[in-house]
Amino acid sequence: MQRFLGSVLLTLLVGLAAAQNQSDPNGPDTRLALAALIIGIIACVGILFLGSALACYMRRIQHDGYGQHSNYGNSVSDRIDLMEKNPLPAAEVNDDARRQSTTLCEEANMCLGVGTLRQISLSLLHDMLLNLYNIHIKLECRTTQKFQSDRELAMTTAADNETVTKQLAQTLQLIFPNDSSKAETFMAIGEKILKDNTVRQLLDSTFRICRVCLGIVREWEAERELFVGVVPTEGPGYINFSVVDDINKVKLTWDENKFEKDFMNTTCKLAQALRDERRQPTPVEYIAFQLAYHCLAKGKQVTLKPHRSLGSPGFRPHTQTYMSLTDPGEGHVLGTTRFNEWMQGAIIHVEHLERPKHLPRKNIESYRISSLFNFSKVRLHVGQAAPTTYFVGRAMKDSSSGKFEEDFLKVVHMTSATISAAFYQGGAECKVAMEGLTTSQALRYMRALKAQVNRDRFNQYLSAAWNLNQVIVDDFEREHTIELKTRKEIALRAIEITSLGGFDKVTLDGASDTYPSKCIMYQMGFEEALTFNHEAHMRGLVTYFSAGFKFDEIKHAVYAGVDGIGIGGAQVLRYMDSDSGMHGPYTEENIPRILQSRDTAAKSVRGRGVHLLVRLDTMFFEGTISSVENGMREQLFNALLQQNEEEIRSIVTKLDYIMNIPCEFGLPLAGQAKRLTVAETPLLKECAESTYEWALFISRLRTQVSKMDEAALVEEYDGEPWHTYRKKYRDNIQRELLKGYTRQVSFQVQYKTTM
Incomplete structure (x- = not known):
């Protein structure tokens, strides 16, 4: 021009x-x-x-686009009418946009048509109604103090339009039992979504859901409550949209410089941005999340690296004992992942805790595997903010007889495939139950899984879960088979078998046929719990306790030095009908109190003392500890066992430089290597052939640490002379201290065998 x-x-x-x-x-x-x-x-x-x-x-x-130009009503008075006062603004399409419409759909921006948008709109409607249901129940229970339900938590399944409409009506009856006008409004929107045939109509319906839900939340005066969940709210956002009418598609756009070119990675970073800004998503941003869920269901995944690992005991950021906040998934998406502080010093654990009708464990496992789709959604929202873990559970049965030998091949392949799928999504750990297996069967099972699972073995851990309320047949390397009946016997043998099986983490669970369970700390006792963690950490294992934890029991596990506490379910992170056993809404509003209970115990003299002990035990396993420090390690353990706070305080003061060693914020192996390079007289040095050989090794290691070359560090760890040093060190301490066994990591290879 x-x-x-x-x-x-x-x-x-x-x-x-x-x-x-x-x-x-x-x-x-x-x-x-x-x-x-x-x-x-x-x-x-x-x-x-x-x-x-x-x-x-x-x-x-x-x-x-028009993501910031729509007018969303603020009150319920303008919303319940079936005719909208503020329709979707008209999208202008110029000649350039028409000529480039095909190209735009192929670029980083996302284009979606009627079929995809309809599914997304229905998914958004479901999640918004679930959030309203949670708020409604919590407000109602403030006065009645009694939650009642005869329905299990919902499970995603394929359904036709008639089934969707029927389910929608049932859900609305639960949320609005005394307000038919609101129920009719949502029914009309749902039916319209099923019939709409343009993206403009579907967007109009979707934005209307957001307006009506926000108005209801404000009418209920719940907008400022911790349990408000996710309620899209108008305002400036990072995702925008425009409608391309000639191809009947909507285009989502975002700033690639601020986020990523890849849409899945962008939504993952968007979740972190919302936490950093402490705000709700805009309606368009919420559509983007729903589209991301749809993409997950189609096989897409978040590829951002690195994922947060569980790290090395004693050297993780923030604190020693992490709270493993447990839920099947939706509670994390709508609650746990909304604030950064709720995930500080926490593990986001995905597991199905509901036990309908209080059925015994022989009928229904105490904890059950959750949907991998739910786990993927949680991973999307968590990103790099916290470790995300997944419960797999006890071995499935294949044959009608249920014999281990007949089931073995299929069970190993099915379980390893499930674990690998979770690790592909960025899981930090998968928990496998050893319940119902003899010790020799458990050992064989673990070794097979270790070889079959696809994972990053330094960042993604395999965990063996042992139930204390069972009788275990101990037939591994026994001349005569015995039965392990006491909790102490089971706990100590669990350390041994888990170590020999090559797993990274040992879990003790106190669940029984009653639910809620009695807290495991009242089943074991402090001395047994401290000894268990001490013995496990010396062998390089991460530890975990679960069953029956409420606010007042958290401190006992912290004083015992456990790495993780499983907490969730009845009365703590879920409402539960005590008669039917059915669960209700997730109670994320309790997370601050849970974390505060942990932090208070961790800051006490005993909390700081056991944190130091865990560090020393880890250094003992690594060989980065000196002989003087090793002697004080045993003194500290005895002082903690006797709860002698004066002696604990004295040792903590003398070894304050150990507590000043930096925490790990990345690869645990890099942390171990760095500790080795700064140690003056580590026990591992005694395994070197000469001072010159050791100096060359440390010089090479120091270079790799400074460059943070993870691949080189992994190769160094498995290569020489580090491999030989560790082998000699293991042989020495096994003869002198550990009496026969320690964790097997590098000393086993993958090989096909008929055993």
């Missing part, structure tokens, strides 16, 4: 010059030509200004 106007102006000037050459300079023709030139210049400048303004406006429309 600028070139065109310039040409016109040049032509006028040339014409004027010619006229002046051919006529009287003071004649009327000259004055008329001059006036025409001035008018022409003014017109050109005006056209240029208007053209530039129009071009800027169109570029802004193309960049911003």
Whole structure:
């Protein structure tokens, strides 16, 4: 346009010059030509200004879309009518957009049509109603103090339109038992979504859901409550949209410089951005999350690295004992992951805790595997903020006889495939139950799984879960088979078998046929719990307690030095009907109290003392501890066992430099290598052939640590001379201290065998 106007102006000037050459300079023709030139210049400048303004406006429309221009009602009074006062704003489509519509769909921006948007709208409707149900129940229980339900937690399944409509009606009856107008409004929106045939109509219905839900939350005066969950709210956001009418699609756009080109990774970072800004998503951002869930169901996944691992005992950020906040998934998506502080010093654990009708464990496992789809959604929201773990459970039965030998091959392959799938999603740990197996069967099972599972073995842990309320047949390397009946016997043998099986973590569970369970700390006792963690940490195992924890029991597990506490379910992180056993809404509002109970215990003299002991035990396993520090390690253990706070305080003061060793914020192996490079007289050094050999090894290791070269560190760990040093060190301490066994990691290889 600028070139065109310039040409016109040049032509006028040339014409004027010619006229002046051919006529009287003071004649009327000259004055008329001059006036025409001035008018022409003014017109050109005006056209240029208007053209530039129009071009800027169109570029802004193309960049911003209409995600920030919709008008969302703030009160319920303008919302319940079936006719909308504020329809979706019209989307302008210029010729350039039409020409580029195909290209836009292939770029980083996401385009979706009617079929995908309909599924997303229904998913959004379900999640918004679930959130309203949670709020309704919590407000109701403030006065009645009694939750009642005869329905299990819902499970995702394929359904036709009739089933969807029927289920929607049942859900609305639970939320609005005394308000038919609101129920009718949502029913009308749901039926409209099933019939809409343009993206513009579907967007109108979807935004209306957001407006109506926000209005209801405000009517209930719940907008400022901790349990408000996720309620999309109008405001500036990072995701925008525009409608491409000629192909009946909607295009989502975002700033690739702030986020990622990949949509899944962008939504993962968006979840973190919302936490950092402590705000609700906008309606368009919430549509983006629903689209991300849809993509997960189609096989897409978050590929951001690194994922948070469980780390090394004693050297994790924030604190020693992490709270493993447990839920089947939706509670984490709507609650746990909303705030950064709720995930500080926490593990986001996905597990199904509900035990309908209080059925015994022989009928229904105490804890059950949750949906992998739910786990994927949780991973999307957690990102790199916290370790995310997954419960797999006890071995499935294949044959009608249920014999281990007949079931073994299929069980190993099915279980390893499940674990691998969770690790592909970025899981930090998968928990496998050893219930119902003899010790020799458990050992064989673990070794097979260790070889079959696809994972990053330094960041993704395999956990063996042992139930204390069972009789275990101990037939591994026994001349005569015995039965382990006491909890102490089971706990100590669990350490041994888990170590020999090559798993990374040992879990003790106190669940029984009663639910809620009696707290495991009242089943074991402090001395047994402290000894268990001490013995396990010396062998390089991560530890975990679960069953029956409430607020007042947390401190006992912290004083025992456990790495993780499983907490969730009845009365703590879920409502439960005590008669039917059915669970209700997730109670994320209790998370601050849970974490505060842990932090208070961790800051006490005993809490700081046991944290130091865990560090020393880990260093003992690594060989990064000195002989003097090792002697004080045993003194500290005895002082903790006797709860002698004066002696605990004295040892903590003397070894304060151990507590000043930096925490691990990445690969645990890098933390171990760094501790080795700064240690002056580590026990592992005694295994070197010469001082010169050790100096070369440490120099090479120090270079790799400074570069944070994870691949080189892994190769160094498995190579020489580190491998030989560790082997000699294990042989020495097993003879002198550990009496025969320690965790087997590098000393086993994958090999096909018929055993």
